[in-house]
Amino acid sequence: MNATHPAGPKPDADVGIDEELVRALLSARHPDLAGRGLGFVDDGWDNAVYRLGPDLAVRLPRRAGANSLLLNELRWLPFLAPRLPVPIPVPVRGGKPGEGYPYHWAIMPWFEGRSAATVSPQERDGYAVRLAAFFRALHVPAPADAPKNPVRGVPLKGRDATVRGRLEASVLEARDGLLALWDEGIAAAEHRGPRLWVHGDPHPHNVVVGPGDQDGAGHAPIGLRAVIDFGDLTAGDPASDLAVCWLHFTDAGREAFRGALADHALYSPGTWVRARAWAVNYASLMAALPEADPLHAVGVHGIGQLLRDE
Structure with missing residues (x-):
């Protein structure tokens, strides 16, 4: 539940996200990771999440308001992580709009648990x-x-x-x-x-x-x-x-x-x-x-x- 979420129905996505799209984005931007196993994990209020192999995840905004939030994470988490005693999801790689998808996206570590x-x-x-x-x-x-x-x-x-x-x-x-x-x-x-x-x-x-x-x-x-x-x-x-x-x-x-x-x-x-x-x-x-x-x-x-x- 992010700060802007009222209690109530989850807002509709303004873009379609499926495994085919995620594969296409990976192939275009990070082809060395495109052959990894890919599986849907969650479709939250702001982001869709796909697991990428055993140790990574792809996080993709599902609506416009989430794009700026992801950009904040891409900018600031690498700065904060070395200062914190608990692991946080520092983006491993970034992704730009493409393949018909209008937002930035990110590859992040997958935490077992x-x-x-x-x-x-x-x-x-x-x-x-x-x-x-x-x-x-x-x-x-x-x-x-x-x-x-x-x-x-x-x-x-x-x-x-x-x-x-x-x-x-x-x-x-x-x-x-x-x-x-x-x-x-x-x-x-x-x-x-x-x-x-x-x-x-x-x-x-x-x-x-x-x-x-x-x-x-x-x-x-x-x-x-x-x-x-x-x-x-x-x-x-x-x-x-x-x-x-x-x-x-x-x-x-x-x-x-x-x-x-x-x-x-x-x-x-x-x-x-x-x-x-x-x-x-x-x-x-x-x-x-x-x-x-x-x-x-x-x-x-x-x-x-x-x-x-x-």
């Missing part, structure tokens, strides 16, 4: 400290030409009409409690200091996990393999990223996550109050998705965690 949205919150607690380390490294001052995003990393007051209207129209039993938490965020001090790099959408479905190192009892807890989908990459208030600790974790994981970031010099007490309000925004959106969507359960869990904190 599964979406963190498919494992339990208790299992996700196991990577809380490592995800915090990812944010500690990411949340540093960004250059002036960092991407701008109208709905991530921005002051909460600019989102008030949209989020308040959605909550007031909601049939969620938790509506009043969520509105109270949103109001606390609105009343909190705004972000001060430099604009920090912000992932924009680091919910559990954009985190890849797999078995971690075995402990003394021979158990292999869930480990953090990669953080993916930087289409909403921007700079601003880090609270919009930190919100996801209510979506990923239980009380224990959230305590570990926040503890690992307690001394971050560019955060303030108001950061976590704003983060909780951002979590209200995300959780209410996700809980309204169809039950079959993996983010529905993430949203329901997030609402429960928020009300525990209230």
